[in-house]
Amino acid sequence: MPIKQNRRNFLKTVGATSVALGVLPHQAQAASPFFKLYMMIPNNQPARMIWGTLAAQQISKLGVDVISSFVPFTVIAPRRTTGQGKTYPEGGWDAYLERYYYNSITPVPSNLFSSKAFPPAGQNFYYVDDPQIDKSLEDYGSSLDAKARMDAIHRFEKRWYDIQPMTILFYPRDVIAVNPKLKGFTATTFNPVFFPDPENWEIEGQGDNATSAFASWAPPSNLIPMYTIGYNESNIFGPVYNRLYEYENWETKKVVPGLALSHTMSADGKHWVIKLREGVKWHSGEDFTAKDVKFTWDTIMNKAYASPFQAAFVEVFGTTDAYKITGPHEITVDLPKFTILFENWLMTAMQVMPEHAYKDIKPEQLRGHPANTWLGTYTVKLSNGKTYTARGGIGTGPWKATGQDPTRKAYKFEKNEHYWKKTPGNVKTFFVVNISGSDSVLSALKAGEIDAHDPMYDIGSLVSTIDPSWGKVHSFDSYKWQHVCYNLKHPVFGTGVDTPLGKKDPSRAAEAAAYVRLAFSHAMPREQIVKEIAAGYGEPGTVPMPYTAPEYDHEMLKPIAYDMDLAREYMTKAGYTY
Amino acid sequence: MLGLSLIVFVVVVAVAAPLLAPYDPNDQSAMLNFGARAAPSLLHPFGTDRMGFDVLSRVIYGAPTALAVGLGAMLVASVIGVVIGGLSGYIGGLSDELMMRFTEFFLVIPVFIVILAVVRLFGIIVVGTWAERIPHINLMTIIVLLGLFGWPPIARITRAEFLRLKQMEFVEAARCIGATRRDIVVRHILPNAMPSLVVIIAIGIGGAILAEAMVSFLGFGDPKAVSWGQLLYFNYESLKVAPWASIAPSMAIFITVLGFNLLADGLSDAFNPRLKQ
Numbered sequence: 118m119p120i121k122q123n124r125r126n127f128l129k130t131v132g133a134t135s136v137a138l139g140v141l142p143h144q145a146q147a148a149s150p151f152f153k154l155y156m157m158i159p160n161n162q163p164a165r166m167i168w169g170t171l172a173a174q175q176i177s178k179l180g181v182d183v184i185s186s187f188v189p190f191t192v193i194a195p196r197r198t199t200g201q202g203k204t205y206p207e208g209g210w211d212a213y214l215e216r217y218y219y220n221s222i223t224p225v226p227s228n229l230f231s232s233k234a235f236p237p238a239g240q241n242f243y244y245v246d247d248p249q250i251d252k253s254l255e256d257y258g259s260s261l262d263a264k265a266r267m268d269a270i271h272r273f274e275k276r277w278y279d280i281q282p283m284t285i286l287f288y289p290r291d292v293i294a295v296n297p298k299l300k301g302f303t304a305t306t307f308n309p310v311f312f313p314d315p316e317n318w319e320i321e322g323q324g325d326n327a328t329s330a331f332a333s334w335a336p337p338s339n340l341i342p343m344y345t346i347g348y349n350e351s352n353i354f355g356p357v358y359n360r361l362y363e364y365e366n367w368e369t370k371k372v373v374p375g376l377a378l379s380h381t382m383s384a385d386g387k388h389w390v391i392k393l394r395e396g397v398k399w400h401s402g403e404d405f406t407a408k409d410v411k412f413t414w415d416t417i418m419n420k421a422y423a424s425p426f427q428a429a430f431v432e433v434f435g436t437t438d439a440y441k442i443t444g445p446h447e448i449t450v451d452l453p454k455f456t457i458l459f460e461n462w463l464m465t466a467m468q469v470m471p472e473h474a475y476k477d478i479k480p481e482q483l484r485g486h487p488a489n490t491w492l493g494t495y496t497v498k499l500s501n502g503k504t505y506t507a508r509g510g511i512g513t514g515p516w517k518a519t520g521q522d523p524t525r526k527a528y529k530f531e532k533n534e535h536y537w538k539k540t541p542g543n544v545k546t547f548f549v550v551n552i553s554g555s556d557s558v559l560s561a562l563k564a565g566e567i568d569a570h571d572p573m574y575d576i577g578s579l580v581s582t583i584d585p586s587w588g589k590v591h592s593f594d595s596y597k598w599q600h601v602c603y604n605l606k607h608p609v610f611g612t613g614v615d616t617p618l619g620k621k622d623p624s625r626a627a628e629a630a631a632y633v634r635l636a637f638s639h640a641m642p643r644e645q646i647v648k649e650i651a652a653g654y655g656e657p658g659t660v661p662m663p664y665t666a667p668e669y670d671h672e673m674l675k676p677i678a679y680d681m682d683l684a685r686e687y688m689t690k691a692g693y694t695y
Numbered sequence: 696m697l698g699l700s701l702i703v704f705v706v707v708v709a710v711a712a713p714l715l716a717p718y719d720p721n722d723q724s725a726m727l728n729f730g731a732r733a734a735p736s737l738l739h740p741f742g743t744d745r746m747g748f749d750v751l752s753r754v755i756y757g758a759p760t761a762l763a764v765g766l767g768a769m770l771v772a773s774v775i776g777v778v779i780g781g782l783s784g785y786i787g788g789l790s791d792e793l794m795m796r797f798t799e800f801f802l803v804i805p806v807f808i809v810i811l812a813v814v815r816l817f818g819i820i821v822v823g824t825w826a827e828r829i830p831h832i833n834l835m836t837i838i839v840l841l842g843l844f845g846w847p848p849i850a851r852i853t854r855a856e857f858l859r860l861k862q863m864e865f866v867e868a869a870r871c872i873g874a875t876r877r878d879i880v881v882r883h884i885l886p887n888a889m890p891s892l893v894v895i896i897a898i899g900i901g902g903a904i905l906a907e908a909m910v911s912f913l914g915f916g917d918p919k920a921v922s923w924g925q926l927l928y929f930n931y932e933s934l935k936v937a938p939w940a941s942i943a944p945s946m947a948i949f950i951t952v953l954g955f956n957l958l959a960d961g962l963s964d965a966f967n968p969r970l971k972q
Contacts, residue, residue, distance in 0.1 A: 131890045155822070158918070160914040160915075163745075163928065163929055163932055164745075164932075166914070167745055167746050167929060167930065170746065170918065171723060171726065171747075172744065172772075174721065174723065184827070186917075186918060187915065187916075187918060188815070192815075205822065206822045206823035252789055312711070441954075531866075554932065555932045556931070556932045556934070556935075578732075578933060578935075578936060579935065581931070581936060582935040582936060625717060642726070642727050645726055645727055645728075645729060645731075645747075648729055649726050649729060649731035649745075649747060650731070650745065676737050
């Protein structure tokens with residue numbers, strides 16, 4: 118059968134040629150990679166995907182088999198929270214990228230990096246477990262003396278700089294374009310301290326009844342304050358609630374009374390008496406009292422509600438016996454020891470929730486409740502026998518939640534005409550809309566559909582395309598940083614037990630892991646990332662401390678050199694040979 | 696002819712990519728030297744993109760990926776489509792009914808959602824297994840999925856052709872001389888059905904290339920593969936400040952898909968006896 122023979126020969130030839138030429142593109146691989154690292158790159162922001170891809174490639178140049186994947190943050194979050202330190206193949210994680218910040222203007226690194234704050238009750242998703250870091254954070258948090266605190270935070274920074282538990286890539290500057298007719302836009306967004314603050318907005322030419330919209334990139338997962346750690350969420354719930362103390366504005370970052378009018382503190386910093394503001398009403402019409410503050414703290418302290426702030430609250434209060442109501446508008450606190458967290462985080466950053474509205478919601482129901490989702494309505498019984506129907510969270514803040522429109526990805530607010538503080542703006546109806554993409558948000562601004570947006574859009578590289586007729590550009594020190602974080606229980610770059618040095622001398626395993634991380638750190642071209650991807654809006658990163666914060670030790674924290682030779686030297690120190 | 700010329704051009708570029716591309720496709724030295732988003736120049740004829748890649752090199756290295764996707768997906772789709780459509784048309788009766796309903800079921804599945812979900816799931820399942828060592832496993836998955844969901848049109852055309860051809864006199868003649876059913880199908884009916892199949896397969900190749908570009912554009916592509924869709928994904932937001940990085944891969948997709956569509960058009964005309972007269 119000559120025809121069949123020819124066909125077979127033809128197929129063989131084509132097959133062999135295809136293989137020889139390589140039908141699929143090839144990628145050069147290290148002959149024998151030292152180890153494998155799975156890097157998850159959140160796929161919700163092209164700019165971050167770019168530096169994530171670059172970071173993965175730079176690490177692979179050190180002889181590491183980096184397997185990167187673009188994933189939504191919904192994939193990362195459960196892996197880091199419930200992974201129990203497991204590696205990626207075991208269901209946990211190895212490395213990922215994120216933009217992060219402290220939950221208050223005063224840095225509170227113990228919430229993120231103390232060994233007491235491991236998940237699920239805490240936010241130390243990275244399992245930073247270093248005695249020197251713990252000690253410095255303990256000293257920082259528990260000292261009444263400002264100088265001693267500054268010394269302690271500098272020790273934290275020094276230790277971090279030396280062992281690089283994660284790679285801080287850069288400190289972004291937030292760039293936001295707004296409607297040029299919008300006045301009173303003075304702050305970037307920052308969870309949970311700064312929100313869009315539309316009650317201060319004045320839109321020219323819209324009289325006394327203006328409508329305004331703010332774009333936020335990612336949709337929220339939760340809208341009950343104690344569940345939220347992202348400012349995509351605080352952008353929405355923030356304008357609804359109040360805190361005990363609040364910040365005057367972004368420029369001064371000065372603390373001013375919120376729901377608390379004043380407080381006294383004993384000499385040892387343990388005994389506090391807080392006077393609460395009288396005459397404040399919840400959106401339902403119910404009076405705000407000390408019971409609401411106690412209810413908020415009790416709820417967060419209750420493990421059944423699984424708040425990510427629970428561990429930090431326990432660190433502050435110890436138990437719920439630490440505070441008690443001593444008057445309708447007075448609460449007395451006896452801390453087990455002084456901690457900076459109480460005044461600078463708990464009182465200034467945590468929103469107060471309404472007891473009358475949320476107390477009957479069971480822990481297992483709260484995440485799916487309309488108070489958290491803003492979908493649908495729910496009815497609240499009031500002390501005067503009447504009822505109030507809510508379409509979202511109930512707060513004391515300047516804005517009343519009026520529900521979510523899932524088809525338009527919009528959250529609607531009406532101005533609280535009975536707000537306890539006089540506000541200057543003319544905006545009476547406000548929307549937060551979810552828009553994905555930098556180009557899309559600028560198109561929406563140009564079309565007049567939005568008046569401002571949150572800084573997630575990283576519009577720095579597009580500033581030259583914004584015409585002053587439709588967009589006014591603001592830039593803020595962001596108080597955030599972009600990092601590549603590592604699972605510090607990983608046997609190579611976490612504990613180091615699987616590094617050649619760690620295997621040879623287990624007592625030096627942690628040292629070996631630090632060498633690997635230092636190698637990663639020196640492989641990152643930070644200046645290039647800032648200039649080329651962030652369009653110059655930022656500063657190269659060193660440690661998890663806002664670059665413009667007074668606590669940042671500019672003298673000690675010299676830029677980390679991009680030096681591949683030095684990086685390979687560190688790998689060699691960890692026992693890897695090239 | 697134009698279609699064929701365009702495809703030959705793309706194939707030549709794909710085969711000779713290492714010789715034609717001025718830089719390695721993964722070379723980000725422009726970024727490291729503060730030269731990302733640089734306008735076209737002698738050094739970088741198509742400029743550099745946001746990631747510091749040389750756009751020309753990435754476009755050139757995207758060609759083998761596009762062809763692998765187009766040809767690979769259609770190979771899978773053709774095999775399934777021809778087998779199911781051929782059996783359905785030749786056997787007829789209840790088998791035909793069942794197989795056509797099965798085909799229609801595949802036609803109504805939202806392919807993209809399935810592809811995105813499977814790519815994500817597969818990316819998790821293969822972790823730590825032997826499959827992970829397969830180069831470009833994500834891309835392979837996309838190719839196979841495009842093939843697995845791209846066969847129904849081929850099956851329907853095959854069935855129609857088999858229904859028509861099995862009544863023809865030359866098939867009757869083959870039966871009379873004692874040809875086996877296998878011979879009748881493989882040596883008599885299938886070759887005569889090929890003209891119609893080649894046309895739909897050629898169109899399918901263009902469609903598959905476009906589909907992969909869309910999957911990559913949605914951020915679900917293979918991070919290690921050089922793909923035109925991914926190039927677009929990473930650069931579309933810089934369209935106003937670095938248009939070259941988006942225009943070049945867009946043109947590459949346009950040329951390739953146009954080439955296959957024109958080829959299909961040409962083949963359709965070439966196989967049409969009425970046009971020949």
